[in-house]
Amino acid sequence: MTRLPGSFLLALAAVAAVAAVTTALLPVLGLASAALLFLLPVLLAAARGGLWPGLLAALAGTAAYNYLLVEPRYTFRIDRLDGLVSVCVLGAVAVVTSRLATRLLAREAEANARAQASAELAQLSAVLAAGDANDALAKGMAFVGGRYGPARLIEALTTANRDAVFTSLDLAAAAWALHNGDMTGHGTEIMGAADWSFVPVVAKSRPDLAVLALARRPEGGARTMSELEQVQQLAWLLGQCRDRASLDRERGERAVLEQSERLRRTFLASLAHDFRTPLTIITGRLELIAQRGSGGRDPAVDDALAAAHRLDRTMADLLGAARLEDGSLRAANESCDLVDATASACAALVIPPGLAVTRRVPADLPFVHADPVLLQHVLANLIDNGLRHARRALTIAAEPEDDRIVLTVDDDGPGVPVAERERIFARFQRLAGTDHSQGSGLGLAIVKGFAEAMGAKVSVGESPLGGARFALSLPRSSGASG
Amino acid sequence: MSRILCVDDEAAILRLLSVILQRDGHAPVPAPDARAAMAALGAGGIDAVLLDLGLPDRDGLELLPALRALAAVPVIVISARADVQEKVAALDLGAADYVTKPFDGDELLARLRVALRGAGTQAGRDGVLTHGPIRLDRSRHEVSVHDRPVALTPREFAVLAELVAAGGRILTHGALLESVWGKAHQQDVEYLRVVVRALRLKLEDDPAQPRLIRNEPGIGYRLD
Known part of the structure; x- marks a missing residue:
């Protein structure tokens, strides 16, 4: 809708043309048809030039009609009532027609603009949907830049700060938009004096708010609110694409993590395999040698066998330590029978000659909550530790205590000094110390780590036997108790 | 005397298994990989299989059903890993039993006896x-x-x-x-x-x- 002087001239010219035609043909046309013809320039002017040219055509047409056609002709005087009525009706109809035509025109223009806006949105979605999210986002920004002038995506104020094109007012507007999720800067109500407009690209409540910065038009025209509203729609689309990009990125990072996790597991599994295969050959061959001898077993062979078994246990402890370290340990929570667990732990151990092992685990002991495999490992390590320190006696006992079951392993060895009692469960404690007869020290660290993973507690104190008492306190199973 | 197919990629383990098996009067049939195992089992006359799960050419857990499909003989899995899931998976896939490396020769023979017996007298008699x-x-x-x-x-x-x-x-x-x-x-x-x-x-x-x-x-x- 342009209101150039041209459309006013056009209105007057059209009225003049109709006036000439009607004046010449009045006897043929009659007054009523002539009056109708004066509506044509009104329609033309309103359609081409809008409201004001239309009104001008209405006024000029009415005047010309009055002056040229209504009796007495060539004066603006009106003698007869019907003449007055026809002039007034023509005037009113012309004015209303002009307004209606203008409104129709405006509505059409609005529909056009809306169609254009949706086409633009559709185009941008197509651009953003294609291919890799990061590339699509860059292409989407280029698309917006191509239509609305220089555009930038600001994800944090620090990136905006480094950009020399922003004045301090721009930065303030950007900060507002980033913090509050409002449209700010040029063309808006908030800091409208800024050179750039800032449009949020994600919903207000999001912590990762980002804004689209749009430079003031170089040709100088101010951005209208409706234009910025369209830009807001485009910005939402950009925001969705940005979400897709960050999801893709997260997925990629997770995949890398899973990959390294898998590698590590494969490594540990093959390490176990590489260790145990030679151990199998060593122990197998040693056993065959031991059986070959006719008169009694050779103690040297038994020593070698015991050492090989120790190596196997250390390997299991090392793998357990690796699982504790990287947090991949997932303890199951089943109800377990401690009678079962101690029986299988004892069955797996070689009890040195001259050592009496007493088991006092009541057959009707309530079940405990634990991971059966970890529990087995914990018990084996505790009993193994006791066997290595005991002189003559080792006692394994268990009894209920409130809502827990406490299993104790007592030995008559040297015991653990009070000052050492906390440190003894620390990793490689024994290795750093002077006494290497006690193994790597990994065993008790595994006990503590696995116990804690199962919700159990382990502690060390004095034993009535004179040595150390290790106590494992396990949550009692709420279910059946045997 | 039973013919026992031993599948392991380690020659020393195969030799060890041979000695252990011969002690109980069995005849060992060594196979260093999955391909040889399938061939030996396909040739017939095998009474039981000792299968190492860590084979170079095929995953042992994959081979297990294939072996079971080829001949209805008991398979005892030998695993180098303490991983419980792997053992349960092997048993679910039809393994008769398992032993963990390093295994005890007597224990292996005992498991084998049970597995061979089970294969022969699985049909219940008078209840x-x-x-x-x-x-x-x-x-x-x-x-x-x-x-x-x-x-x-x-x-x-x-x-x-x-x-x-x-x-x-x-x-x-x-x-x-x-x-x-x-x-x-x-x-x-x-x-x-x-x-x-x-x-x-x-x-x-x-x-x-x-x-x-x-x-x-x-x-x-x-x-x-």
Whole structure:
């Protein structure tokens, strides 16, 4: 809708043309048809030039009609009532027609603009949907830049700060938009004096708010609110694409993590395999040698066998330590029978000659909550530790205590000094110390780590036997108790 | 004499297995990889398979069903990993039993004897099963230990019957739960623990130091 002087001239010219035609043909046309013809320039002017040219055509047409056609002709005087009525009706109809035509025109223009806006949105979605999210986002920004002038995506104020094109007012507007999720800067109500407009690209409540910065038009025209509203729609689309990009990125990072996790597991599994295969050959061959001898077993062979078994246990402890370290340990929570667990732990151990092992685990002991495999490992390590320190006696006992079951392993060895009692469960404690007869020290660290993973507690104190008492306190199973 | 196919990529392990097997009068048939194992089993005359799960050319867990499909012989899995899931998976895939490296020669031979026996006499006779001191009469629903009659609930009887029928082979928790309680209760290990506890109190000479029913943590139960 342009209101150039041209459309006013056009209105007057059209009225003049109709006036000439009607004046010449009045006897043929009659007054009523002539009056109708004066509506044509009104329609033309309103359609081409809008409201004001239309009104001008209405006024000029009415005047010309009055002056040229209504009796007495060539004066603006009106003698007869019907003449007055026809002039007034023509005037009113012309004015209303002009307004209606203008409104129709405006509505059409609005529909056009809306169609254009949706086409633009559709185009941008197509651009953003294609291919890799990061590339699509860059292409989407280029698309917006191509239509609305220089555009930038600001994800944090620090990136905006480094950009020399922003004045301090721009930065303030950007900060507002980033913090509050409002449209700010040029063309808006908030800091409208800024050179750039800032449009949020994600919903207000999001912590990762980002804004689209749009430079003031170089040709100088101010951005209208409706234009910025369209830009807001485009910005939402950009925001969705940005979400897709960050999801893709997260997925990629997770995949890398899973990959390294898998590698590590494969490594540990093959390490176990590489260790145990030679151990199998060593122990197998040693056993065959031991059986070959006719008169009694050779103690040297038994020593070698015991050492090989120790190596196997250390390997299991090392793998357990690796699982504790990287947090991949997932303890199951089943109800377990401690009678079962101690029986299988004892069955797996070689009890040195001259050592009496007493088991006092009541057959009707309530079940405990634990991971059966970890529990087995914990018990084996505790009993193994006791066997290595005991002189003559080792006692394994268990009894209920409130809502827990406490299993104790007592030995008559040297015991653990009070000052050492906390440190003894620390990793490689024994290795750093002077006494290497006690193994790597990994065993008790595994006990503590696995116990804690199962919700159990382990502690060390004095034993009535004179040595150390290790106590494992396990949550009692709420279910059946045997 | 039984012909035992030994599948392991390590030559020293194959030699060790040969010596151990020959001690019990078996004839070892070595196979260094999956391809050779399939060929040897396909040729026939094999009574049981000792299968290492860590093979160079094929995953042992994959090979297991293929071997089972080729010939109906018991397969004992030899695993270098302490990983419980792998053992349960192997048993679920039809392995008769497993041993963990480093294994004990006597234990391996004992497992093999049980597996070979199971293969021969799986068809129940007159409904009377025995294992060590346990005598279980399926048709009359009677159990005795050392000729001492023991009264069992139907669940206890069913679990014990499964274990006795397995004759020392390991039964996984899942398998026991499925055959006694039904498929829907495969995960309810707690049911099984309660029943095994009750069985111990009734069967064992000293229930605090059980000897008859052996627990394999995280895997299942077997009769000793």
